[in-house]
Amino acid sequence: MLKVTGIQKGIVIDHIAKGNGIKIFEKLRLSQVDYPVVLLINVSSQKLGQKDIIKIQDNVDIDFTMLGLIDPKATVNIIEDEKIVSKQSLEIPREVTGLFQCKNPRCVTSVDDYAVPKFTRVENGKIQYRCNYCEELTEYKL
Amino acid sequence: MNSTVKHLVDPNDFTVEEINQVIDLGLKIHKNPASYARLCEGKILGTLFYEPSTRTRLSFESAMLRLGGKVLGFSDANTSAVKKGESLADTIRVLDDYCDALVMRHPMEGAPKLASEYATVPVINGGDGGHQHPTQTLTDLITIKHFKGHIGSLKIAICGDLLFGRTVHSLLKTLSRFENISFYLISPPELKIPKHLKDYLLDAYKVSITEFTDLEDCIEEADILYMTRIQKERFLNEEEYMRLKDSYILTRDKLSDAKPELMVMHPLPRVNEIHYDVDGDPRAKYFDQAAFGVYVRMALISILLEVADHA
Numbered sequence: 001m002l003k004v005t006g007i008q009k010g011i012v013i014d015h016i017a018k019g020n021g022i023k024i025f026e027k028l029r030l031s032q033v034d035y036p037v038v039l040l041i042n043v044s045s046q047k048l049g050q051k052d053i054i055k056i057q058d059n060v061d062i063d064f065t066m067l068g069l070i071d072p073k074a075t076v077n078i079i080e081d082e083k084i085v086s087k088q089s090l091e092i093p094r095e096v097t098g099l100f101q102c103k104n105p106r107c108v109t110s111v112d113d114y115a116v117p118k119f120t121r122v123e124n125g126k127i128q129y130r131c132n133y134c135e136e137l138t139e140y141k142l
Numbered sequence: 143m144n145s146t147v148k149h150l151v152d153p154n155d156f157t158v159e160e161i162n163q164v165i166d167l168g169l170k171i172h173k174n175p176a177s178y179a180r181l182c183e184g185k186i187l188g189t190l191f192y193e194p195s196t197r198t199r200l201s202f203e204s205a206m207l208r209l210g211g212k213v214l215g216f217s218d219a220n221t222s223a224v225k226k227g228e229s230l231a232d233t234i235r236v237l238d239d240y241c242d243a244l245v246m247r248h249p250m251e252g253a254p255k256l257a258s259e260y261a262t263v264p265v266i267n268g269g270d271g272g273h274q275h276p277t278q279t280l281t282d283l284i285t286i287k288h289f290k291g292h293i294g295s296l297k298i299a300i301c302g303d304l305l306f307g308r309t310v311h312s313l314l315k316t317l318s319r320f321e322n323i324s325f326y327l328i329s330p331p332e333l334k335i336p337k338h339l340k341d342y343l344l345d346a347y348k349v350s351i352t353e354f355t356d357l358e359d360c361i362e363e364a365d366i367l368y369m370t371r372i373q374k375e376r377f378l379n380e381e382e383y384m385r386l387k388d389s390y391i392l393t394r395d396k397l398s399d400a401k402p403e404l405m406v407m408h409p410l411p412r413v414n415e416i417h418y419d420v421d422g423d424p425r426a427k428y429f430d431q432a433a434f435g436v437y438v439r440m441a442l443i444s445i446l447l448e449v450a451d452h453a
């Protein structure tokens with residue numbers, strides 16, 4: 001097995017569903033940062049068969065809302081002195097601001113550059129968000 | 143943003159109690175307009191019409207002028223400074239210093255809501271695309287209350303395009319909040335009420351909904367018949383259109399089976415869905431409805447400007 005050393009201080013996003021690692025990597029713009037980041041894919045896992053892992057050194061300030069939206073089953077471990085100091089479970093966010101566009105082309109947020117799309121989740125078993133402005137439902141997809 | 147300012151962007155921004163308050167004040171103004179003629183002296187209503195809608199704009203302007211206030215604004219985004227790609231937020235931040243309340247008509251859905259987040263004065267939605275038109279709903283309600291004396295316990299038939307009609311959706315959602323309302327919904331099969339809306343009304347308000355394709359099948363029962371525009375292009379099926387087209391044109395003949403105290407309503411302008419021969423029937427209330435639109439807007443403006451108690 002490929003060996004990757006543990007990190008001293010930072011975040012480990014574990015139990016990412018196979019295939020979601022690269023999506024999270026891209027959405028969190030981890031290719032543009034200047035601190036060390038490791039993306040591991042297809043790691044064998046007892047729970048998931050195969051999983052992806054992201055390790056971020058030195059930074060703990062990432063967008064958890066975005067993470068919850070992409071892969072709510074992933075786990076987040078905050079590391080200090082090479083030890084896990086806290087574990088955070090993710091939730092599908094109830095409120096989302098600016099992470100995706102309203103699907104309604106007639107929505108004011110689709111044309112006004114200054115307007116940031118805002119959504120509230122609809123409890124209907126799907127991951128659907130109601131636009132706070134035009135009330136259209138948008139299904140979140142990557 | 144000033145969160146204590148009251149806006150009317152969505153009919154749900156007002157509780158049933160607040161809706162009743164606006165309607166009751168509107169009815170008082172209708173009875174005795176002279177006592178309210180100076181209520182808004184020194185106040186300015188901004189009319190920001192990003193698309194033309196002469197009827198709605200004149201109704202608001204008449205309301206403000208009858209209250210002794212003044213109006214300023216634009217009636218078409220093409221002729222105004224707003225065309226130059228300025229964000230709505232910037233426009234509002236500037237214009238709300240010029241006015242004491244703003245009415246906004248906008249082709250983009252959610253624009254008045256966005257405006258209300260930046261405005262320090264009340265924002266009234268004068269229609270946003272296919273989304274909401276709450277002052278039309280208030281107009282419908284005040285007309286019902288004037289002629290029926292109450293808004294609950296009514297059998298309300300609504301006929302026409304129930305799929306796309308924004309007036310209808312807003313009316314359905316608001317009427318459902320009143321007691322004991324039964325709806326008879328008459329439309330071609332392609333233009334039935336959206337399922338999500340029907341489920342929502344049944345679920346949230348336990349209203350009674352019965353659907354029909356022919357107007358004749360329920361006209362006898364109705365206390366109110368609300369007609370809306372229906373365009374031939376909306377029918378997918380030519381045969382169905384030929385079969386049903388006459389069913390959706392209200393004539394005096396068809397009213398012979400209806401109750402003598404029925405109210406026939408229409409948001410206007412009509413195309414051909416109400417035959418001119420109905421106009422002389424005492425049950426035709428659509429021109430009264432347009433007149434009440436001014437009184438209910440007078441009441442709304444007074445309440446939002448917090449001068450209603452000064453009369």
Ligand SMILES: [Zn+2]
Nearest residue numbers: 102107131134
């Ligand atoms: Zn929207």
